[in-house]
Amino acid sequence: MSNEINFVIDGVEVTGKPGQTILEACDEAGIYIPRLCRHPELTPRGSCRLCTVLVNGRPQAACTQPITEGMIVESETEELNENRRNIIDMLFVEGNHFCMFCERSGNCELQALGYRFGILAPKYDYFYPKREIDATHPDIFIDRNRCILCGRCVEASRTVDGKGVFEFVGRGPERKIAINAEQFLKDTNLKITDKAADVCPVGAIIKKRTAFTTPIGKRKYDKKPIGSDIEEKRKKD
Amino acid sequence: MSKRVIIEPVTRVEGHGKVSILLDENNKVTQARFHIVEFRGFERFIQGRPYWEMPVVVQRLCGICPVSHHLAAAKAMDVIVGADKLTPTAEKMRRLMHYGQTLQSHALHFFHLCSPDLLFGFDADVQIRNVIGVALKHKDLAVQGVMLRKYGQEIIKATAGKKIHGTGAIPGGINKNLSTNERDVFLKDIKQMLVWARGALKVAKDYTVENLEMVKPFGSFDSNHLSLVRSDGAMDLYHGNLRAIDAEGNKIFDQVDYSKYLDYIAEEVKSWSYMKFPFIKSLGPEKGWYRVGPLARVNTCDFIDTPEAEEARKEFMAVTDNKPNNITMAYHWARMIEVLHSVEKINELLNDPDLQGNDLVVKGERRNEGIGLLEAPRGTLFHHYKVNDDDQVTMANLIVSTTNNNIPMNRAVQKVAADHISGAPEITEGLLNHIEVAIRAYDPCLSCATHAMGKMPLKVTLFDYQGNEIETKTKE
Structure with a gap:
C-alpha cells in the first residue's frame, strides 16, 4: 500500500x-x-x-x-463560504456574544472567524436567550451565554481527562452543556489543569483571574486572521 | 397665564436631555429644570458578572472619557484583589493613560463643542456657529484642537491598547508598559503640544477676562465645590482624598479617605430626571449640593504641581481675589489650565524610566468590597462594588461626574432663563443658545450620568399654566 x-x-x-x-x-x-x-x-x-x-x-x-x-x-466556493458565513452568523445571534467586554476577545475563534468572513454586523435577529452562568468553582467560570455547543469540553473531559465532567443535555434549541454534579461546577472534580478547561474556542469556559492580561495587539488574532498560520506554511514552501 | 418652555434636545453635549421652563402669568420664570431622559441601568445588569470584567464593561457607559470608568473600576478592583500599592510602572502607566484622556476630552469639548459659542458669540447664526465654522474662520485653532485631541488619544492607545475602550488596566495593575519606541514618538511632539496647550489656555483666559462683565453673572451662582486633592493639597486627577469647600473657600471637609464617601455624600432621587442629585450629608439636600470638574478642582486645590499650570492657576484665582471662582463660564478657563497641566504631566511621565518597567501586577488579600474614585475630565467619579466569594459582582454604585453637577446645571439653567426669558415668553434662537451655552460650560455627559445610551440633542417646549403645550422647538 x-x-x-x-x-x-x-x-x-x-x-x-x-x-x-x-x-x-x-x-x-x-x-x-x-x-x-x-x-x-x-x-x-x-x-x-x-x-x-x-x-x-x-x-x-x-x-x-x-x-x-x-x-x-x-x-x-462562493456557495460553501456563504454557508459558512450563515453558520457563523447564526451562532452569534443564537447566544449572547458581547465581544466588546468578553475576555476572550482577540483570542476567540468565533470572533476571529467573523472577522475572516467579513461579518461586521449580524444579519439575523438576536435571540437573547436566557442562559446560566456558574461561578462556583474556585478557578473556572462557565458562561453559557457564550457557549456554541462545539463539544470540545465534552470530548476533552471524557477522552483526555478521563472524567466526563461535561455532557450535552436537551435537544434542538434546548440543548446545553451540563455538568456531572447536582447543581454546581464546584461539586465536580474539574481541575484547572484539565484539558477540558483549556479547549473552549469561545469565552464559555474561562480560567478565573486571567482576563485581559494580554494587551491588545498581542492577542492571537489581533494582527493576522485565523488560519494564517496554516496558510503561511504554503507560502514558505 | 403661565407657560412652560421646553428645550429638547440640548445640543453639543454628550447624551440626551431637555430643559423645561415654567413661566407665571407675567412671564416671569418660576421654575427651570434640566431633565435627563435617558435610562440604562448599568448598575443592575453588571450584577452576576465576574469582577475582572468591570474595568472593561463599565467603560462602555461612555465613548468620550471611557478611560475614567476604566480606571475608576480598576481602582475599585485593586481593592478587591488586595493590591494596596501598585508597582511604579502600573501606577504611572495608568496616570499616563488618564492624563492622555483628560487632554483629549478637554480638547474635544473646548475646540469642537464650545469654541463656536466663544468665537462667534451666543447669538451668531447657527450656520456659522458650529465646528465647521470654526474650521473655516479659525483654521489654525481648529487644527490645533484636532491635533491635541489626537495626541491624547494616541497616549490612550499606547497605554490601553485602543483609543476607545481598551483593556490596559487590570485588577492589581496594568497589562503593558510603554516601549522606548512608543515613548520616543510622543517625546518628539511634546513641545508642540505644550505650545498649543498654552495657546488654548490663552484663548480661554482672554475670552473670560475680556468679557468678564458679561460672563460674571451668566448662569453664575455661589456653590460648594468638591474634588480629590493630594495629601499635600495639590491637584491630583488620578488619586487623592476628598475635599469640599464652600463658596467662600471654607473647608466643609478635607482629606477624607474616599472609601468612606458614603459617610459624607448621599444621593436624592427626583421624579422628573433619571439623574440622581448628590449632596453633602452634613449640609442636607438643600444646601449640600456642590460643583465638580475643572472649576471645582482649581478652586479646591492649594496648588498645581506643574509650573506653567500653577502660574495659570494663580492668574485664575486672582480674578476672584483668591476666593473660589463661582463663575459658570470660568469652567472653560479652568478646563484649559488642566489641558496645560495634563501636557506637562505627560511630559514628566514620558521622561520617567519607570514606564519601561516590567513589574506590572500585584495581588494581596482578597476583599469583598472595593471603592475607586478619580477626577474624570468632568469631575469626581465614584465607583463602588461588592463582590461575592465566587468572584461575582453583587452590587454596584456609580456616581458619575455629571451627576454631581446635576443641581448646579439646573441652577445655571434657572439663572439664564430668569435673566433672558422673563418678560419674553416667545422661544427665540437666542434663548435656546444661551441656555445651551450655560449647560455646555459644565461639559455634561448625560450618557454617563444616567448610565445611558444614545445621542443628545435639545428640545424646548412652551406650556401654559394649565400644562397645555403651546409650542416646541427641537434642535438635532
Missing part, C-alpha cells in the same frame, strides 16, 4: 498520508479550511459543519472525511 494519497482541492494537488482526514492533509499542505469544533488534540466530531467541503460533488465534513486517492475537493 502506498504511503502517499494524492487528491486535488480547489485545483491544487495535495499529497497526504493514509488515515488523514481532508482537514489534516490540507493543514499540512498549508491550505486552510475554516473550522470551529475541531481541535487538533481531540477526536473530530464534525458537529459545527463549518469545514463542510464538496468531495466529488457531495458535501462532507473535512474534519471527519478521510482522504482517498484522486478525490476532487472543493472548499473555497
Whole structure:
C-alpha cells in the first residue's frame, strides 16, 4: 500500500498520508479550511459543519472525511463560504456574544472567524436567550451565554481527562452543556489543569483571574486572521 | 397665564436631555429644570458578572472619557484583589493613560463643542456657529484642537491598547508598559503640544477676562465645590482624598479617605430626571449640593504641581481675589489650565524610566468590597462594588461626574432663563443658545450620568399654566 494519497482541492494537488482526514492533509499542505469544533488534540466530531467541503460533488465534513486517492475537493466556493458565513452568523445571534467586554476577545475563534468572513454586523435577529452562568468553582467560570455547543469540553473531559465532567443535555434549541454534579461546577472534580478547561474556542469556559492580561495587539488574532498560520506554511514552501 | 418652555434636545453635549421652563402669568420664570431622559441601568445588569470584567464593561457607559470608568473600576478592583500599592510602572502607566484622556476630552469639548459659542458669540447664526465654522474662520485653532485631541488619544492607545475602550488596566495593575519606541514618538511632539496647550489656555483666559462683565453673572451662582486633592493639597486627577469647600473657600471637609464617601455624600432621587442629585450629608439636600470638574478642582486645590499650570492657576484665582471662582463660564478657563497641566504631566511621565518597567501586577488579600474614585475630565467619579466569594459582582454604585453637577446645571439653567426669558415668553434662537451655552460650560455627559445610551440633542417646549403645550422647538 502506498504511503502517499494524492487528491486535488480547489485545483491544487495535495499529497497526504493514509488515515488523514481532508482537514489534516490540507493543514499540512498549508491550505486552510475554516473550522470551529475541531481541535487538533481531540477526536473530530464534525458537529459545527463549518469545514463542510464538496468531495466529488457531495458535501462532507473535512474534519471527519478521510482522504482517498484522486478525490476532487472543493472548499473555497462562493456557495460553501456563504454557508459558512450563515453558520457563523447564526451562532452569534443564537447566544449572547458581547465581544466588546468578553475576555476572550482577540483570542476567540468565533470572533476571529467573523472577522475572516467579513461579518461586521449580524444579519439575523438576536435571540437573547436566557442562559446560566456558574461561578462556583474556585478557578473556572462557565458562561453559557457564550457557549456554541462545539463539544470540545465534552470530548476533552471524557477522552483526555478521563472524567466526563461535561455532557450535552436537551435537544434542538434546548440543548446545553451540563455538568456531572447536582447543581454546581464546584461539586465536580474539574481541575484547572484539565484539558477540558483549556479547549473552549469561545469565552464559555474561562480560567478565573486571567482576563485581559494580554494587551491588545498581542492577542492571537489581533494582527493576522485565523488560519494564517496554516496558510503561511504554503507560502514558505 | 403661565407657560412652560421646553428645550429638547440640548445640543453639543454628550447624551440626551431637555430643559423645561415654567413661566407665571407675567412671564416671569418660576421654575427651570434640566431633565435627563435617558435610562440604562448599568448598575443592575453588571450584577452576576465576574469582577475582572468591570474595568472593561463599565467603560462602555461612555465613548468620550471611557478611560475614567476604566480606571475608576480598576481602582475599585485593586481593592478587591488586595493590591494596596501598585508597582511604579502600573501606577504611572495608568496616570499616563488618564492624563492622555483628560487632554483629549478637554480638547474635544473646548475646540469642537464650545469654541463656536466663544468665537462667534451666543447669538451668531447657527450656520456659522458650529465646528465647521470654526474650521473655516479659525483654521489654525481648529487644527490645533484636532491635533491635541489626537495626541491624547494616541497616549490612550499606547497605554490601553485602543483609543476607545481598551483593556490596559487590570485588577492589581496594568497589562503593558510603554516601549522606548512608543515613548520616543510622543517625546518628539511634546513641545508642540505644550505650545498649543498654552495657546488654548490663552484663548480661554482672554475670552473670560475680556468679557468678564458679561460672563460674571451668566448662569453664575455661589456653590460648594468638591474634588480629590493630594495629601499635600495639590491637584491630583488620578488619586487623592476628598475635599469640599464652600463658596467662600471654607473647608466643609478635607482629606477624607474616599472609601468612606458614603459617610459624607448621599444621593436624592427626583421624579422628573433619571439623574440622581448628590449632596453633602452634613449640609442636607438643600444646601449640600456642590460643583465638580475643572472649576471645582482649581478652586479646591492649594496648588498645581506643574509650573506653567500653577502660574495659570494663580492668574485664575486672582480674578476672584483668591476666593473660589463661582463663575459658570470660568469652567472653560479652568478646563484649559488642566489641558496645560495634563501636557506637562505627560511630559514628566514620558521622561520617567519607570514606564519601561516590567513589574506590572500585584495581588494581596482578597476583599469583598472595593471603592475607586478619580477626577474624570468632568469631575469626581465614584465607583463602588461588592463582590461575592465566587468572584461575582453583587452590587454596584456609580456616581458619575455629571451627576454631581446635576443641581448646579439646573441652577445655571434657572439663572439664564430668569435673566433672558422673563418678560419674553416667545422661544427665540437666542434663548435656546444661551441656555445651551450655560449647560455646555459644565461639559455634561448625560450618557454617563444616567448610565445611558444614545445621542443628545435639545428640545424646548412652551406650556401654559394649565400644562397645555403651546409650542416646541427641537434642535438635532
